[in-house]
Amino acid sequence: MIKFITRFISQYKEYFLLVLLIIVSLSALSSNEKPQVKRIRTFALGSFALFSEAVNSLFSLFHAEPSIDELRRENADLMLEVNRLRNYKIENESLRSLLSFKDTASYPLIYADVVSKLVNKIQGNFIINRGNSNGLKVGMPVLNERGLIGIITETSDNFSVVKTLYNSNLNIAVTIQNIQVDGVLSWNGNELIIKNIPTTYNVRVGDAVVTSDFSSLFPPGIPVGTVSKRETISLGLLHSISITPYTDIYAVDNLFVLMLVTSKEINKLEMNLMK
Amino acid sequence: MVLNYFKPALFFIPLAVLQLAVVPLISINNITPNLILVMLIFFTLMYGQIFGMINGFILGFILDLISGGLIGAFMLSFTITAFIAGYFYNENKLDINTASYFFVVILFICGTINSFLYSSISNSNADVGFFLLLIEDGILPGIYTALFGIPIIIFNPKKGIE
Structure with missing residues (x-):
């Protein structure tokens, strides 16, 4: 029996190793916020950044x-x-x-x-x-x-x-400055968007967007960007607004x-x- | 054989510095090549699937630590990518695999899979579409990464059948 198991494992060792490494990786993914992991990361980050800084x-x-x-x-x-x-x-x-x-x-x-x-x-x-x-x-x-x-x-x-x-x-509470409408800004992989702004608000291309009073991550009034596109979604009730960052x-x-x-x-x- | 495990480690530090400090300068619309993956695939094709997986796992972990990204994301994507690249390993075809344009093709396939996996793992925004992940964060970085395999086959002394 043991012989059979040994042979079986050695025959499919690549697969066993893959499963093992995937399990370890997934557990690493789930322990990103653990203090021990953070400590290791902080140490690695600090050490390696010295090299990067020299090249930079x-x-x-x-x-x-x-x-x-x-x-x-x-x-x-x-x-x-x-x-x-x-x-x-x-x-x-x-x-x-x-x-x-x-x-x-x-x-x-x-x-x-x-x-x-x-x-x-x-x-x-x-x-x-x-x-x-x-x-x-x-x-x-x-x-x-x-x-x-x-x-x-x-x-x-x-x-x-x-x-x-x-x-x-990263999601940020922002305000469209001219009309004082708040929304949540997020990155969808292609552009920065603020979703679900009612069409009753007259959002215009070029309007300035700043961080909102509601955000406790950021102080209010830091410029973020301008409205570059306005798209109507949900049966014409809501706007999805694209933002071009100033930076x-x-x-x-x-x-x-x-x-x-x-x-x-x-x-x-x-x-x-x-x- | 054990000494072979140190070879990627030797190349890793300079490549990681280049990857994080220089490669962003040549990014096209936020699409960058992955130099560490080029090295990983090369060594996987040279020394086999298990070698590649273990290296992918270790180098991925270190890259996760030093890049400020999510720990586990590169670990997982490099491990799976090296596993797939390992299927192209053939002791009798080392020259064809690593010193001909076949290497660029393997690099493209693996680069695409790696970028797609990495983005899928590290993304938590439901608004990011599948096709964006597949094309803009999979195939395009795969092509860009594959281009960096060309110098390897040009300067490889073991040039094989092209």
């Missing part, structure tokens, strides 16, 4: 002078400021006072370089060269002088992982982290939901 610095030898970085920071500050003022114009005074606890009066920004990118149609991730030691925390928004890029989902001592807008696992996300080499976690408790809950 070779490619950026010919650009990014310090003065340009400074101007970029100023641009990002101004972009946020302009948008805040635009919001003030649109909001009425009573609503503003009601929501003032979520107002982002000051925007501490920290500059970072993209060290490596995971580029595919579904999962857009960056690794940046700032981490815990620079005060970065999970849940901080990432942007550049044009607009929102993504959110920090993991940090090691000197590096962090950014989940970009081009990641199908060319995959061309980004330098960015800023907004040193702000709106509400740690809510943020933790939302980050868990996001996973």
Whole structure:
């Protein structure tokens, strides 16, 4: 009997090995959020990012002078400021006072370089060269002088992982600024869309889209993009709205982290939901 | 034979750095080649199915760790892809498989399967359509990956039947 089993296993060893490896892989997939796995990942990320950073610095030898970085920071500050003022114009005074606890009066920004990118149609991730030691925390928004890029989902001592807008696992509460309609923005692999906006709202191509007051992942009023297409679905009752982001996300080499976690408790809950 | 297991490990670090730091610069509409897969398929065709699966599993795990993606996604997709690539392994046809244009064809098939599997595993958005996954995140990256097999057959000293 034992002989038979041994022969059977050796005859089909490839299949047994495949099943075994698949089971281990699936259990790894299901244990992504375990602290032990996170620790290993943080260590690996930090160690490997050093190599990537070295290669990356070779490619950026010919650009990014310090003065340009400074101007970029100023641009990002101004972009946020302009948008805040635009919001003030649109909001009425009573609503503003009601929501003032979520107002982002000051925007501490920290500059970072993209060290490596995971580029595919579904999962857009960056690794940046700032981490815990620079005060970065999970849940901080990432942007550049044009607009929102993504959110920090993991940090090691000197590096962090950014989940970009081009990641199908990231959903963001946004507002179409001109008509103050809220929706959920998500990446469908091809474009950023806001689904299920009633056709009674007059959404126009070119309307600005910003992060919503309802989002506790992001502070309100960060520019995201503009409406590029409007499609009617569900018997003409609802619109599906395509958004073109202000930022060319995959061309980004330098960015800023907004040193702000709106509400740690809510943020933790939302980050868990996001996973 | 045991020493053979170290060969992919030697190539892995430089290729992973290229994959994550340089390859995004040559992406076309978010479609990128997978250099580590090129290496994995090459070694699978050289040393067989079990060798490929074990390597795919280990390299996939490391790539998952360092890329910031979902742990297990590359592990699973590389393991299954190497298993499939292993069916093309033939000790008597090593030259044809690894040094002729047949290698590019195998690479295309495996690249497509790998990209499709990886996207399917890592996607949690129900709005992402099957055809998008199959064509834009399967076949197109498969073609792009296969193109990177051409230098291997051109510079391979064991050039076989073309």
